[in-house]
Amino acid sequence: MSPPTTATTERTDREGGPPAVFSITDVSVRFGGVQALSAVSLDVAPRQVLGVIGPNGAGKTTLFNVACGFVRPDTGRLLWKGEELTGLRPHRLASLGIGRTLQGLGLFDRMTVLENVMVGADRHARTGFASALFGLGRGARDDAALAARAREALAGLGVERYADRLPGSLPYPVRKRVALARALVGEPELLLLDEPAGGLANDDMAELGELIRGLTDRMAVMLVEHHMDLVMSVCDDITVLDFGRVIARGGPDEVRRDPAVVAAYLGEEVGDDAGDVAGGETGGETGEETGDRRPGAGE
Amino acid sequence: MPTTTETAEKAHAAEPRGGLRRRWGNSVLPRHLTLAALGLLAVTVVLETTGSFANSQLASMAYLGIAAGGLTVLTGLNGQLSLGHGAFMAVGAYTTALFLDGDNPLPLPGVLAAATLVTLLVGAAVGVAAARLHGPYIAGATLALAVAVPGVVLHFDRLGGEQGLGVRMPETPAWVLDAAYFVTGSELNPTKYVAYIGWAALVVTYVLLANLMRGRVGRTWRAVRDDEVAAEIAGVHLGRARVLAFVVSTACAGLAGAVMAMAVRITAPSGFSLTLSLTLLSAVVLGGLGSLTGALIGSALLTFLPHLVTGVGVDAGLTDVRAAELAPAVYGLTMIVVILVAPAGITGTVRNLWRRRRGAA
Amino acid sequence: MQQLLTTALGGLTLGAVYAAFALALCLIWRSTRIVNFAQAPMAMITTYIALVIIDAGHSYWTGFAAALIGGLLLGAVVERVVVRPVEGKAEINAVILTLGLFILIHAVAGIVFGSRYRSFPAPFGVRGLTVGDTSIALTGFGVFTVVAVVVVMGLLVLLFRYTEVGLRMRAAAFNQEVARILGVKVGRMLTLGWALAALVGSLSGLLIAGGSLVHPAYMDSVVVYGFVAAVLGGLDSPVGSVIGGMLLGLSLSAVSGYLGSELVPLAALVILMAVLLLRPGGLFSHHAERRV
């Protein structure tokens, strides 16, 4: 639980920069015997893409869950636009202006794509139960407005033509986009993306990268991802977790070269101590062979 | 509860989205009202052309249909399984009996509203508890509720104990009689009167439910049913959505109970046995979960099938006892066969077939 | 004091009976993720089988064994013929299917066996034991009931916790496809689960019937209380089922004796809700909440 000691783990103070939209201070979470997070702090500046990376089980999703109110931290505070969030519950996110995608897809299987996205747009609805019950014109107009918004969001991601289909029948990349559209249609100021590239092919991933960069004129993004190409190309800042602690933070280049990160996560130059899984000789070979897909190599 | 209610799955995908929607503009109300008017017309024609007994059967179908409509919202749209809706019908029925008991009872619409409201309040209390539960745990709790409510009734002497409370229908207002005679050319007997009340209540209920299902509220319910976590992130308050669905559904059950009390003319604990709750649920699934048409078909099945079967049994020369056992046997068998052959229920299956036909053409 | 003791002992045997039924539900839930509402009429049928055999002049134990074997077969047949198509599909379809079975079996029993009351014998005596001068409201058969339930619970715990078959059964229940690619004969496991559950169900039927009256609806109230007991305990846990059953039996007996029997169902509801509001997954659920 002691605060991080290495220089890289100190919080980057953004002198003169805009104040953080969202900050997490000293958050610790324990599940039984597992310390999922210990004293983690980070700030998300407006219109910034903040990457959170780290080995499997490092606590990235847990961190998101804390930020979303799914997990109540044992200690620590959350600040949203300077105000402390106490007793955060997930359903409040949308109205606060925080959007999130899930590590899986989390689409509503028995609703059309359009309806899926309309649920995300609900925060913009102006009429209540009564107008829905009596089918008042107000409610209908409101619904039409939501549908229009949803279509716009779908169009923005180039998947508008699937609006009337059920998600189950769609290609995987389309489904990913629908999930993203659902998060975006709420017009959040902060978007939390948990492994958005999982299962995507390379060209789709490249498009996703551009898309995320494109979002930064409207919102800040927090991104968890294991695809380093993507992370390194879109993030302004990266925080690295390992065993629930922040072990490094900084710009992509800085982090990439950090030996602690390499040892814990990236796995280059580790040769023999990767032996958890592989034998010595294959370990070396792997390091070499996968080397060329590291970010920067050839970009 | 994340019930994977396959039966309901295509309910929405298959709606003829584009076409109708565009023709009616964006509001669903005109369409629902037109359908309702057509429905009422059809009901009038049927009630006027059939005999008293058929009228009384149609009255039963009306109250079963109202309750089934509510249940299909809860189970089909929101994924909560209730094995205890009979208990809520009991609340509505007893409220009706009590309100009609005095010397100057409320006018009928007032009584119906009161029954709905009281049940709604009870439903809200139960719904708050049920919203925390999942899958078989809701089933268990509602099952216990289904048997507890008749027990409670026995406990309070005011509620008439085992033999229940008689329900006194207020005199049919003269203007209603006159109007009925003017329109139909025949006398309005009490049985037919109750049938009209039941079907009017049903049509109103279905219009309101259809509005809800099509709009924002229904969408929220379905989202919760399909994926709680995703719904929550999208800003849906899970508890509130669940309780709301529960409340709407129990309000329907209360209204159904009120109509039932008038049709049956008594409310007694044994009228709200577990069987009532369970057959309601089965009707909803057999008809086609998540669709109001399905609920209506299911309640028709529930009303007419046993009677038909017993008749057939007696005609075939079975003893009374055997013939009486035949009805449940056939009903049970129907449930099994429908689930095995047409797991999407009757409406779901017909719709799938129709779609396939259209796809092939 | 005497009343308290009698009520408690009565509650204990009653609880054991609920527990037996809850065990059957728990077993089927663990092995197929279905709540089998038809458990009661299935047990009722096998009890009638035993009765027919006993009435034909055979011993109680012959009838007992026949009922258990009958249960085993009935469970297997029902699973193979009726339940198989809905396994792994929408939960509510399975619920409706078993409800349909409930109604059907009930009606068939009414047709085949008639609806009059019949008495069912009990071994080990149905008279209260006497120790010295004081009499204890516990019959030999009551003791047998409690012991049988505890033994079955122990066997189930062993089956699920320590045997490979138990593991296979659970894998098949949770995820058919994954179980299949791991080499689990899913169909066989599901059949086995139903067969065993129906066997335990038959046992509960015999225990309830013993020293009492049977007719086609004699198990109906047990459906409710057995299910409530299973849910109280957490449905997934055999130990929970038994403790849930005993708890329910004792409390309902007390309510019936001291407050009035019409309040029994209400008491069941209150107890269930109180427990579920504190522990939404029942008393013995492992609370491994991870939603995202």
Add this chain to the structure above:
Amino acid sequence: MFEVRDLTTSYGPVRALDGVSFTAREGRVTAVLGANGAGKTTLLRTASGLVRPQRGQVLLEGRDITRTPAEDMARLGLAHVPEGRGVITELTVEENLRLGGLHRPARTRAADVERICRLFPVLGERHDATAHVLSGGERQMLVIGRALMAAPKVLLLDEPSLGLAPRIVAQIFGLLRSLVASDGLTVVLVEQNARSALSIADVGVVLNLGKVVVQDDAAALAADEKLRHAYLGF
């Protein structure tokens, strides 16, 4: 040796596989590549008996297993790591692993579990935890570890790298190579990430819309720029 011949599979009107033939040789890693929806998952699911083909054959060491039910595959030495969430979340980590070794002699089971836990220390630490609490990557490790419990002759892997940290991916690929080298394991590796898959594969098979478009040495495929752009997206 693992071979498919003229395999054709449809989901209703959608033809997902259309006459696919290729051979995965013993002691080799064969990568199956292709865009989303190309039919890769369907290929593996058909091969392991989860889906019935309309036409064609699947051969395991020369033996026709096309109609063999999925539950017999493990015994025949074929293991399948399914796409996405293949863990049984309600069981503990250890139970999941034990299920992988159902066809191995019971006495070596404990040792096998231990071996896998040594390969993936996280699993060792979370031994008794319900798989439900594991993180995405931990689950993926569990599925792979479970497949290895069976000591299979042919291993079908559907996107094993999904959600894994780069270092773990490297480790797993390294492990595969070593198993291929030491035990003569036959690996069919379906990967979205063509570049890294080709880096460890001996042979590459490229699917497009259910048909094999190219089948060649991994190195040759990686070198063919036109092909890479057309089908592999890098």
Add this chain to the structure above:
Amino acid sequence: GAGGRPDDGEGKTTPDVGITDDTIKIGGHFPLTGVAAPGYSEIPSGHKAYYDYVNANGGVNGRKIEYVVKDDAYNPTNTSTVTNELVLKEEIFGMVAGLGTPTHTAVVDFLNAEKVPDLMVSSGSLMWGDDPSKRPWTFGWQPDYMIEGKIIGQWVKDNMPDAKVGLFLQDDDFGRDGEAGARKYIDGQIVETVRYTPGNTDVAPQLAKLQAADVDLVLGFNVPSYTALSQLTAMKINFKPKWFYSNVGSDPALVGSLLARFSEGKVKSSAALLDGVLTTEYIPGVDATDSEWLKLWQKVWDAHGAEGELTNYRIYGMSQAYTFVQALQAAGDDPSREGVVDALEKVGATLEGPGLAPFRYSEESHLGISGMEVVRLKDGKGESLTPVLVTDIGDAPITEDDSAAKDVPPANGIPDVKPAS
């Protein structure tokens, strides 16, 4: 007229519903399925056997009686449905012997509103006859539970004045009316009251309570299955009071056969299991082997009965059927619905039949048989302890009246009542 309707046809009744020159159709609702079916489902078979017998002998004034039986599973909702069916679709002439208090309550107002004779309700509730102005078309048949309670109460007061009495009651108006009757005489002797809910077969807690109160005599207003259950449970908890069951619950043949299994060889015949138990009788049952009535019933059952033995439930049904035939005869050659009701009010009190006490039928009361005798069971037979005692509800005194007990059936087994007017 209002609404443009013609002004005639006010309150017109159709006198000939359900009746033709050679048939008369009547109906009844009974629990043929479900929890209440055991026992009760046999009653209609008694009716049918007797009507078949009468039909085979030419019917009543040349009319064959057709009895349509509907199952209500003891659920008032169903009763309402099947009564609608009987009245509106089957167009029965009258409802005969509809069974059950809650069930029949559901339809009694409807039957009266539709002016359908509602005869011989199979229930001892006061409702069927204490106020004919309210329900002019409804008639009870069996002695109501209130007078039974009174007769039992007086007997206990006279013969066991020091006994501590415990009540074992079914939790409905059967138990309630019985209790009210008994308390008129032994209010001070009653030390504990317990109730059971039908369907809940665990009565150990209730009996434990009686045991704890040191009760010497248990007075049971319960159905036969609960007689068996209470006996069994008492055995289990070693509770040995004296037992007095109301007539409904003391069917020695049925209860004895149910208990036989558990006697553990201590008694020879199953009928002897209830030896010493006190009860009441108002019609001769299967145990009254030398009664002429039983001989008639046996003859009818052998000739026209369905499968199964003659039981007390079937005898009950046949006895009711006998009364109905009498009522029909009394209504004359061309009975109308109103005619039957009038006839019963006029001559009902004089009808001779199996009942040990006369009917109370009059314009002031539609209650049925007026009394009963107290008996002690011995070898499955009731030994009379009192003459036939008759009384009425309220504070009416209890008197002896053996007049009706001497009735014997006519030789051909079919009554011959003269038209009342």
